[in-house]
Amino acid sequence: MELLVNIDHIATLRNARGEGVPDPTEAAQICENAGAAGIVFHLREDRRHIKDHDVYSLKDAVKGKLDFEMAATDEMIGLCEKIRPEICTLVPESREELTTEGGLNMRLIMGDYRKRVVPRLLDTGTMISLFVDPNPDDIQLCKELGVQAIELHTGRYANAQKASVVEHELERLREAAELAHSLGLIVNAGHGLNYVNTTPFIRTVPHLADISIGHALVTHAVFHGLENSVREMVRIIKEG
Numbered sequence: 254m255e256l257l258v259n260i261d262h263i264a265t266l267r268n269a270r271g272e273g274v275p276d277p278t279e280a281a282q283i284c285e286n287a288g289a290a291g292i293v294f295h296l297r298e299d300r301r302h303i304k305d306h307d308v309y310s311l312k313d314a315v316k317g318k319l320d321f322e323m324a325a326t327d328e329m330i331g332l333c334e335k336i337r338p339e340i341c342t343l344v345p346e347s348r349e350e351l352t353t354e355g356g357l358n359m360r361l362i363m364g365d366y367r368k369r370v371v372p373r374l375l376d377t378g379t380m381i382s383l384f385v386d387p388n389p390d391d392i393q394l395c396k397e398l399g400v401q402a403i404e405l406h407t408g409r410y411a412n413a414q415k416a417s418v419v420e421h422e423l424e425r426l427r428e429a430a431e432l433a434h435s436l437g438l439i440v441n442a443g444h445g446l447n448y449v450n451t452t453p454f455i456r457t458v459p460h461l462a463d464i465s466i467g468h469a470l471v472t473h474a475v476f477h478g479l480e481n482s483v484r485e486m487v488r489i490i491k492e493g
């Protein structure tokens with residue numbers, strides 16, 4: 254199990270003043286030096302945080318895994334064909350949302366993904382990971398599409414307040430991970446994981462490969478520094 258750091262919020266901070274700092278690529282290098290196995294970025298249609306030039310610069314600089322999170326538009330698929338990251342994580346995207354709000358609506362996208370999206374991305378040699386809610390039906394559909402991996406959406410677990418809801422969401426994630434693994438899918442996870450909720454998550458949910466964390470790390474870094482924040486999260490994940 255390894256940590257991939259989502260550096261979108263470094264770009265958000267950079268864009269706040271329209272200047273070059275803090276540079277997401279420099280942040281990526283610090284994260285990797287501190288033990289992250291790779292870097293995630295989400296190039297959104299509206300370019301609200303990561304910009305096109307960041308994508309090329311990250312491609313050059315990142316030594317570990319590069320995970321290109323994107324909506325399955327022709328434009329993004331074209332960029333993925335050029336960049337050839339190790340992983341492409343496909344997510345739903347809407348302009349109004351502050352962050353990705355849920356997993357893919359698998360029933361809705363099946364036809365389009367089967368014809369237009371998956372064959373093109375498989376040709377690039379990139380591992381395709383679909384961001385899904387922990388529903389058995391959705392996971393079965395991922396398998397039917399012939400992708401290699403899923404990323405389990407941990408947002409409901411992370412946002413749950415009542416202990417009974419936390420338990421329920423953990424159980425759903427555990428069962429989803431078991432099912433995906435039994436189908437031969439690689440199991441990644443992310444969204445809303447932080448310095449408190451990551452340990453119970455990784456102690457309960459088996460077969461986890463990459464854990465993608467952004468907001469909690471970058472906000473922690475404001476007080477504690479990026480390198481310390483990544484080191485601390487790597488330690489949490491290793492100790493499990």
Ligand code: PXP
Pocket residue numbers: 259261295322342344352353384404442443444445446465466467468469
């Ligand atoms: N995984 C996916 C698919 C996401 O969209 C995000 C948010 O950009 C994350 C993981 C990371 O979530 P967070 O920033 O809450 O750690």
